[in-house]
Amino acid sequence: MLLRLAELEEDLLARRKRAEEEQWPGEIDGIDMTITFLRTKQAEAARLTHRPTVHLGLPRPRSARN
Template identity: 60%
Template sequence: MLSIDPKMLPRLDDLEEDLLARRERAVAENWLGEIEGLDLTLTFLRGKRAQARRTARLGPPGQVDLGLPTTPRR
């Protein structure tokens, strides 16, 4: 699955604004298929933005330090 760099959050906001304007036009023109497609795109965009915000908050995925294994002493 494609991951979004948190630095792209402002661009995602711009894209959403553009999609909402296009959706308004589609509603005004009664382009039902276009409305459905734009709604689907907005849903995916909002999901990716939420994922990017989680990544920004938690940090990028990487290696997890599990420590060195030890053997019990007798």
């Protein structure tokens, strides 16, 4: 997932450069917003890859009292 997000960021930066060259201010604003959301997603994905898993064990049937 992180590799795909990096590819998307690279593409967005290239699109932003073109928008600057073509002087498309509305496009630049939209791309900037998308880049912000993408970087938030990248940080979240990176954080989740470093999170340890929790072993919950095997489920057991409840006793007759419960």
